[in-house]
Amino acid sequence: MSIATEEIQQSSDLSVADKLDNEIINLRAQVESLKRELKIQTATLITADSTRQILQNESTKRPKIGLPDNSPRSDELLARIDEQDAHKQQCLYRACASITTFKVHDPDPNAVDSGNVLGLRFEVMSKSRFLRPYYVLLNRPYPDGRHLRIHRHTVPQCIPLAGLAARHLPPPASRDDEDMPKKQDLSNFARALRRELVRYHNRTAVIGDLRSSAGLENKKGKAKEMEDPIVDISAADAQAKQIRVEWSDGKSGRLVMGDDGDILKMVVQGENGQDREAVRQLLGGSARIEEVAKRLEGT
Structure with a gap:
């Protein structure tokens, strides 16, 4: 033979x-x-x-x-x-009470405010399943005894928790500060934080949908039959706002999406520089990531 x-x-x-x-x-x-x-x-x-x-x-x-x-x-x-x-x-x-509060006691004898801690519990659902709740613990370490500060939390590092706290839970003004002290708004802080958590999990879920539609999860996707099939789709940053796309012929692309899944920009680099034709083939007239997943599934 x-x-x-x-x-x-x-x-x-x-x-x-x-x-x-x-x-x-x-x-x-x-x-x-x-x-x-x-x-x-x-x-x-x-x-x-x-x-x-x-x-x-x-x-x-x-x-x-x-x-x-x-x-x-x-x-x-x-x-x-x-x-x-x-x-x-x-x-x-x-589902209805997605944000709940509870009180706990810090057993540390040197804890501030006699160990009194206010807890916030955040419920998030992704792909028809409840995820493990996120917790934020608040205490009152300031002399006035009214302003809250984040004590402990289980929020992912990619969520801008410090920025939300600075905006909605500012510390009390110092004596040298002539400006009027800003009031804290715990309700707006909780709503803004849960919105960020939901957006983050929606972005990670849609990246999983892209992988499934491209046939990278279970080898069922029809995109494997393309002339230059996609070999990898993954998050390019911790916040899952940028998506890395790689093709079998060596092309590599970066897709940037907004907080709510809208497509902001995409660039594909090939052997001869930017490949705008690959961008048009992948996106078409899509304005959201969900539409790109449907295009890949129907390819």
Whole structure:
């Protein structure tokens, strides 16, 4: 067998292996989708009023007429209904009360203000799931006992927390300062901080959508069939406001988006300098990142 024949045989074998891998990935994705659908349908059915009424009637009649040993016990199903109702109530509370306050005590004997601390809890949802809450703890270290200061927090470093605090929670004016002291606004601070948290997670989520549409997550994207396919899409900065795009032929691009996902600018560098044609092919007439993801998915 000649070398050329061996190379053709190897390439055909690789193509068959790739097809099998793609088929396995598709089947696994279908299984996961069916599992999620089954869980949703089960939760919807078990929390229906008619289902609860049937189970309650069955539980009431069971001591009189009896049930076979292999039949499901209605009291266990009723317990699952109560758990699901509690979960729904918790989700409703977290969705409606996205910012909550609580009081804690600092056990440090040398803590300021006798250890009194005010906590803020921020709820953020991304891709239909609640994320781990973020916390900001505030105390009152100033002599006047009215102005708040950030004590501890779990906010990501990429969020401009110091700038928001300087704008909405300014420290008290010193004696040498002739200007009128600025009032603190805790409500505006909390709203502005949650807005920044939501924007940040929306930007990171849309970058994930771009990767999926380009076929970089599960090899299902149709953009792999392009003449010069995209080989990488990732955040280029900590705030996820700049997106790095790389093509198989060596081109590299940088896309800048605003706080809310609007496209501000994009530049692509190729072997001969800026490649405006690649920018037009990727963006088209898109004004937002979501539209670019739809273009990649339909390519």
